[in-house]
Every structure is written in structure tokens, then in C-alpha cells.
Amino acid sequence: MQVDTKTPVHQAAQSESPGWQRLVRAGQDLLRYAPHISRELLAFRDLPREPELDLVMEDGEHVAAYAAAGRVENTTLASYLFHTAHCTETIAGARRVVDLGCGPAIQLLQIAALNPDAEFIGVDLSTEMLDVARQELSRAGLTNVSLRRADITDLSFLDDDSVDGVVSTMTLHHLPTADDLTRCFLEIRRVLTPPGAIYLTDFCRLRSNRSVHFFSHLNEHDLPAAVILDAERSMRAAFTRRDYARRMRLLSTSVRLRSTFLVPLLMIMHTPRRVLSGDVRRRLAAMRSELSPRICGALDDLRSFFRMGGLHSNPFSWDN
């Protein structure tokens, strides 16, 4: 994306906004979300889980809409860059990393470009998705990524202790049952050489239909209707934060579970962060500065909600 970096508004977005400004923004968001937050905090029961209709994303139109949303300027870019940065902080120094449910590989390619010394294997069960991923890969011209059709609950193509990093973004909710989530975690533990790096992120299931509707439609001005519908279905199919907390120890004792503050709409399970080189930090800061102020704001909102939820690191800062 080409952005005029000389405009004052863009220059303002390039630098880190002061902490108090971010706090004010987070406070304003909290006020806006207050009815939904209180409804979620007061609800006794989780919504029943509604597994995805398109468990493995094979529908051509659905695949095309999902991939297209990651290529144009919208809030999806903020989410990609957020996970690229935090995932890179988790896997830094890993040599062989597997991405479970890589989909169109837009997220994977951003991570792989920033970690050229690591070899990445993108796994997906959908041939449609893998076709799109192959096109993206050839466009990007990266040589450290390969793709593989496989089920993330059965990674038998990988030997025990054969990778030192496992990542997965927005995929676990596609698993049909909680037993499949357990199977997937046991496979992660089997293929990962200890101590290994783990970065898994996805939605968590909310407790009320109105909250699901509100949060899935938050960016409806910005995203195609098909992507909004996909987000709503994903939230209904998501596992609960408790489902993840109960299975955390299957992965490793060093895994931490973070979620967005007050309402666990999104979660990240990760092993301890590692030291990033100055070069990687500079590149991340540059990628952030290339976002338009609006998308940069969306990125900072995500950072604030995870920071208040306990994810304190700032991979976009040069001086950590």
C-alpha cells in the first residue's frame, strides 16, 4: 500500500501515540462497549456452540471473499500486523515452524518474510485455500514457505520433536468438537521439540447473542458483508476461554493464555516472548507506520485491549 508519508496526519500516526492518548481512546471504547461488557459479565451461561457450516473452507466464493479481505486496506490488516508482531516475538530464533490452518497464507507470508532464517510449513485441509495460498506464495516470492494438505488433528506427516515452533491464527474454531481441540493440542505437543515456541490465537465464545452481533458488526462499514457474516459464524463456533484454559497444560507448562480485557472476545496462547533484534523491531515499526491512521488506530485498539488483558510487550517499540 502506498501512503503519502508527508502529510501531518500520517506523520502523527507514524510515531507511537503517547500512553495517555491510548488510555483515553481505550476509555472511550470501554464506554461505548459498556452495555455489552456488562451483559457479558452478568450472563451465567455461555451460548451453545454452533460449529462452522463450512468446517474446512472449500466453498470457492467464501475462500475468495476471505482472501480478498486480507489484500485491501481495512481493519483485517491491523489484525494481521498485530499477530505478525506478537507471533514473531514468540518464535524468534526458531528454525522450523508449522502454521496450522494457514488458509490463504496472507498472515503466514507476513510472518515468514519477517523471519527469513526459519522454514515455515503452512498446513490446511482445503484444496481451494491451498490453491490461493500457492498463488500468494508465488506472488511474494518467498523461498522459506512450503504448503501441505493435512488435518491439524493428525499431523502424522511430521515426526515427533520435528519442529521448534507452532503457530495458528483464527483456525481452531473450525474444529468440529472440543475433543478435536484436545487432539490438535496433543499433536502440537508431539511434534514440538521442547521447549519450543507456541503462538495460537482465535475468537472465544461470548455469552449473549446481542454481544456476538455487536462485536461481529463493529467493522461493517469497512468489510464486505460476506466477511462480517463469516466473523459472526466464527464467533458462534468459537471455543470458550475455559475450553482453552482447561487444555493449556497439554501444550507446555510455559504457555500463557491472554484474552482481551473484560470481554474475552479474542485469545492468544503463547510461550514466553523472546528478544527481537533491532532490525526486526525497526521493520515492524516501519510496517506500522505504513498503515493509514485509521488502520493504525485499529491496531492500537487491539494492542490496548490485549495489554489490559495482560499482554504487556510492545514489539513495535525500538527501545525494548
Ligand SMILES: C[S@@+](CC[C@H](N)C(=O)[O-])C[C@H]1O[C@@H](n2cnc3c(N)ncnc32)[C@H](O)[C@@H]1O
Ligand atoms: C478462518 S481460516 C484462517 C486462515 C489463516 N490462518 C488466517 O489467519 O487468515 C481457517 C482455515 O482453517 C482451515 N481448516 C479448518 N479445519 C481444518 C482442519 N481440521 N485441518 C486443517 N485445516 C483446517 C480452513 O480450511 C481455513 O483455511
